[in-house]
Amino acid sequence: MKIRFEQLPGQLQKGLAPVYIIAGDEPLQIEEACDTIRGAAKDNGFTDRVVHHVEPGFSWQEILAEANSLSLFATRQLIEIRVAFDKIGDGKKVLEEYAKNLPPDTILLIITSRISKKHEKTKWFAAMEKHGCFVQVWPVEPHQMPGWVAHRLKKAGLRAEQEAITLLADLLEGNLLAAAQEIERLKLLAGSEIITVDTVQNVVSDSARYDVFGLADAVLSGDIRHSLRIYNGLVSEGTEPTIILWALTRELRLANHMASGLRHGMTIDAVIEQVAGPHRQVPFMLKKRKGHYLNFIHRHGERAIREMINHGARIDRMLKGAAPHGNPSDELQGLAMHMAGLPTPVSLASNI
Template identity: 45%
Template sequence: MKIKAEQLAQQLKKQLLPVYLLHGDEPLLIQECADHVRRACKAQGFGDRDIIHVENNFTGEELYASNQSISLFADRKIIELRMPTGKPGTAGSKALVDYVANPSPDNVLLIICGKIESASQRSKWFKTVEAAGASVQLWPINARDLPRWIEQRLRALGMQANPDAIELLADRVEGNLLAASQEIHKLQLYAEQETITVETVMAAVADSARYNIFGLIDSCLEGDTLSALKMLQGLKSEGNQVFAILPLFTRELRNLYACAQQIGDGHGIDRVLQNQRIWDSRKRITKIALQKLSLSRITRLIQLANDIDQSAKGMSKANSWDLLEQLITLMTGRELAIAL
């Protein structure tokens, strides 16, 4: 069945389904919904978790093995299938259909995807999973609704803000919900039980870290390799973690990939940027990036981002900071042999 994000918590209280499919292009909302499922499972005795990363050569063998294996630490477990592309492939699709046909009562399958296109939502695996459990599609928050979303977040944390302050905060984060969430939590240090005003937001902005992730991404899009690498070192020295930085790069690369695909199909760049909901203030640097990054280069960057994700989670011996430095160098349009 299809349910909305705001219905998920209530559904989990009523019944724990054998499979949950979360898909969309909003990392923060995906993360929060996944946390809802994990907490509900934990409350019902699912004390272990297997994580499976779906790549191009996914055959489903890991899913079969995880479903049949007995955990050493708990009687029940979550099988977490992370599939950024939303495309399991032929063998993977069959594995998902087979799993849903005979799910283990001791397991809950949590499938986490990026954006799944309409055509893929009509596929057999998607329909089968949705019929057996629940699918939640996380829609982007558009510019018109973002102020209301921010206000709701502030209220949930016991804060209130005047309309001008909310508008300023919405302009600052430019539609990035993860950035908005970070800014809202930062405002807790300044609010002191008072209504948040424009002055409060400005004070928080003035006290921001010297090196910030958004400035780093902008430097990458503009092709400023030296500035980008310098910002990366600054973020590292300030104690930031790779797994906190990477999601914003992944989001940006997916947008660039979608834009490059449409441009390759013959669509004008201005229409493409509009279709992808690129904010007016970011259209200039996005155009710069698309002029220097080919579709194959962007694909290579997405693959590298996946390598960084696995490294940051301890699934490979590679140094995640070194890999992130390589990603930034390539994203600015340089080659590693020249820049490093």
């Protein structure tokens, strides 16, 4: 049975399933889903908890051995398996066997990465889901963040002005873990008072998740202000220039490949299917961002994209000490801002 993250508490109140699969890439919601299951299991007498982190050399037979040895101790147990979906390997057969002979007084909790529609149809997964609950955890999109913050504040017993909610969502930029922490701080400091914009400004630190992937999304979407903010955040946090450059040039190569396919009359979905493999990308994830790629390609055009790729190659040589002139930091910022939509400064353009 497939359920949404917010449906999990209600399902647990109806009774515990023998199998739970929690999948996704959002750490806070993944852990909260697992904690909810652990709490319900403990309340129902599942006092033993065994945790396995699947790494190279892991023996999946241990799972069957533990499940079948329960009768020796006459207790209830929760077995947790943390494994990336593409690293299950030999575990597929073990999990199929487990599903055929579900051990009594045992709950199996599988915590894994995002699962595609295609993989939901695999034999082992279908066998697991048939006997349990599958919770796919999705990241909170930027436009959903104010609603998420408002719900979280209400859950914490706090009242807030809409402007304060909007500001809080903007400051935290999708970092749910930071958002949860800041809301707990507001709970302690604001008390019963209505949270205002001033409260947020005075209490909440700028906990935005300044990561290179966020920068890539910002420059693709053409948000210059946001791109500069993230770029400066990355620099202030000491992020290596080579990592920033890698993220930007990866998007440029993808956009260049897509632009070529579009020029030859392919649809954007067909182009994505074609480019995903060579660039080691998941088509589903690229399709979620196809609007950004289309806007970026239409905004710049193939020629400008290729020029930016050449600019990135020059910055790479500068970082490696192979280019004698220029400041790599200035050039890297210039490339990011050019991608976001600012005209290339003459001093940079002349050196491309």
